[in-house]
Amino acid sequence: MLRGVDFAVEEGEFVSIMGPTGVGKTTLCLGLNGIVPQSTGGMIKGDVTVNGLNTKRTLVPELARYVGLVFQEPETQLFNMTVEAEVAFGLESLGFPPKEMGERVEWALSVVGMDGYQKRSPFSLSGGQKQRIAIASILAMMPKILVLDEPTASLDPLGKTEVFSVVRELRRQRGMTIIMVSFESERIAEFSDRVVVLREGQVEMQGTPDRVFAQVELMDEIGLAVPQVSELAYTMNRRYHTTYVFTQLEEAYQKLTNNSGRPWRRDSG
Amino acid sequence: MASAPRLEIRDLWFDYEADTPVLRGVSLTIEPGEFVAVIGQNGSGKTTLVKHFNGLLRPHRGQVLLDNEDILHHSVGALARRVGYVFQNPDHQIFGATTHEEIAFGPVNFDLPEDEVEARTVDALESFRLTEYADVQPAMLGFGLRRKVSIAAVYAMQTPILILDEPTTGLDWKSTSELMQLIGELNRQGRTIILITHDMRVVAEYVPRCMVIRKGEVLIHDSTREVFRQAELLESTHIQVPQISQLGRRMVTLGLQDGILTVPEFCDAYNDLMSGT
Numbered sequence: 001m002l003r004g005v006d007f008a009v010e011e012g013e014f015v016s017i018m019g020p021t022g023v024g025k026t027t028l029c030l031g032l033n034g035i036v037p038q039s040t041g042g043m044i045k046g047d048v049t050v051n052g053l054n055t056k057r058t059l060v061p062e063l064a065r066y067v068g069l070v071f072q073e074p075e076t077q078l079f080n081m082t083v084e085a086e087v088a089f090g091l092e093s094l095g096f097p098p099k100e101m102g103e104r105v106e107w108a109l110s111v112v113g114m115d116g117y118q119k120r121s122p123f124s125l126s127g128g129q130k131q132r133i134a135i136a137s138i139l140a141m142m143p144k145i146l147v148l149d150e151p152t153a154s155l156d157p158l159g160k161t162e163v164f165s166v167v168r169e170l171r172r173q174r175g176m177t178i179i180m181v182s183f184e185s186e187r188i189a190e191f192s193d194r195v196v197v198l199r200e201g202q203v204e205m206q207g208t209p210d211r212v213f214a215q216v217e218l219m220d221e222i223g224l225a226v227p228q229v230s231e232l233a234y235t236m237n238r239r240y241h242t243t244y245v246f247t248q249l250e251e252a253y254q255k256l257t258n259n260s261g262r263p264w265r266r267d268s269g
Numbered sequence: 270m271a272s273a274p275r276l277e278i279r280d281l282w283f284d285y286e287a288d289t290p291v292l293r294g295v296s297l298t299i300e301p302g303e304f305v306a307v308i309g310q311n312g313s314g315k316t317t318l319v320k321h322f323n324g325l326l327r328p329h330r331g332q333v334l335l336d337n338e339d340i341l342h343h344s345v346g347a348l349a350r351r352v353g354y355v356f357q358n359p360d361h362q363i364f365g366a367t368t369h370e371e372i373a374f375g376p377v378n379f380d381l382p383e384d385e386v387e388a389r390t391v392d393a394l395e396s397f398r399l400t401e402y403a404d405v406q407p408a409m410l411g412f413g414l415r416r417k418v419s420i421a422a423v424y425a426m427q428t429p430i431l432i433l434d435e436p437t438t439g440l441d442w443k444s445t446s447e448l449m450q451l452i453g454e455l456n457r458q459g460r461t462i463i464l465i466t467h468d469m470r471v472v473a474e475y476v477p478r479c480m481v482i483r484k485g486e487v488l489i490h491d492s493t494r495e496v497f498r499q500a501e502l503l504e505s506t507h508i509q510v511p512q513i514s515q516l517g518r519r520m521v522t523l524g525l526q527d528g529i530l531t532v533p534e535f536c537d538a539y540n541d542l543m544s545g546t
Binding site: 019020021022072126127128150153154155156157158159183186222223224225227228229231232235236239240249252253256257 | 440516
């Protein structure tokens with residue numbers, strides 16, 4: 001599945017992982033907290049080191065103190081009667097005293113903007129809210145690293161923005177390290193520091209969103225979408241011999257209107 | 270394949286719990302051969318609405334008509350021959366011991382002759398590029414492939430109306446484009462296609478018509494270009510048009526042509542603007 005993947009993520013970095021369907025992104029995520037190979041079996045060569053701990057030699061519950069994992073479908077992660085019980089669940093299993101547990105639950109809910117929902121059933125919430133509860137239940141355990149495996153795939157645009165915004169704030173305010181698997185190139189360009197692109201079980205390229213999304217042909221060959229404005233820059237460059245690089249809407253607007261609110265005129269001839 | 274029936278909904282109401290209606294008096298008509306995207310927020314009632322089209326849900330008030338005939342008069346089994354439904358989650362659908370068996374299941378249940386079942390199954394396997402997985406247990410395949418199997422199985426039933434609930438979720442752009450081209454081809458053969466999706470880029474590039482659902486009501490049902498022009502209406506239901514349409518809209522005041530849906534369209538319009546035509 002994975003064949004010699006090499007990359008490092010620095011503390012406090014927001015790294016997005018992209019790759020075609022079936023390339024092994026989920027396997028990689030599960031490898032970051034030891035579930036692969038400890039619970040799943042399989043052959044593993046090479047090492048994953050989290051905060052200096054080797055995931056082959058450190059038990060999953062120990063790794064869970066450092067790495068929290070959020071999955072694609074919020075429904076598969078929620079099973080308690082109330083939001084409060086849901087967020088407390090992990091702490092309870094770790095044997096936290098009630099007082100500290102209560103404080104952490106409250107803190108985690110306020111971080112994801114869901115304070116006041118303590119007594120609600122998680123199932124009565126919108127998709128974006130459910131995913132924020134799933135994130136809160138991981139946050140309550142205060143991991144240093146948050147790994148999210150396509151957390152917005154089943155969400156509507158509002159839900160997607162909610163999740164990306166919460167994740168960005170966690171990074172900004174708490175200095176958390178974020179590793180997110182996603183196809184959402186436009187939001188990746190806006191929110192993340194670095195993009196790692198996987199192909200056929202290996203790292204095909206990595207770099208800032210500007211660098212990665214300028215590789216329009218390569219990304220197309222791999223089967224991944226770049227932001228539409230990056231595709232626009234590429235198409236305009238081919239047609240009109242310009243040298244645009246866009247990754248975000250605002251940037252494209254500014255450059256195409258020459259910062260003056262008027263369309264930019266290219267030299268004739 | 271029989272020609273597609275006209276699908277008409279009259280004043281449809283439905284709730285899962287008393288006093289919290291999920292559908293509030295929906296009326297709409299989907300013409301034979303229409304290719305329409307159903308869009309709206311999570312929880313707006315999209316899936317609940319389309320589950321009425323094939324009798325999976327029965328209305329609490331109102332009517333669902335196929336060619337002017339109330340579907341209450343038909344069993345779910347009989348409706349399955351006319352309206353195919355691909356579930357949002359492929360795992361709610363997949364159970365066969367092999368991919369071949371999974372795909373043959375529908376045609377077998379239609380009591381078709383053996384050679385017809387085989388022909389349809391082989392055609393579905395080929396169309397979805399699943400031939401190499403014919404003898405594999407579909408539940409063991411990766412997500413993208415399971416998704417394809419679930420669609421191929423409904424495709425093999427050759428229903429004149431095909432409903433797909435978020436078929437591109439979790440697929441990369443290449444698989445998404447391939448799937449949408451295939452669905453477009455089915456539409457060109459005369460099938461009515463009803464597609465629930467959150468991916469507005471898919472809608473802009475592949476789906477000619479669009480229906481917006483908000484809180485159990487149909488807000489608008491028109492061409493995709495017309496719907497995507499309704500900025501305020503879409504904002505009220507938190508739908509974001511594709512990035513290129515957003516960029517186009519910001520430049521309308523500068524004289525750019527309104528209603529841009531794709532990158533090539535933007536390039537053409539921008540070129541027109543610059544050359545002053």
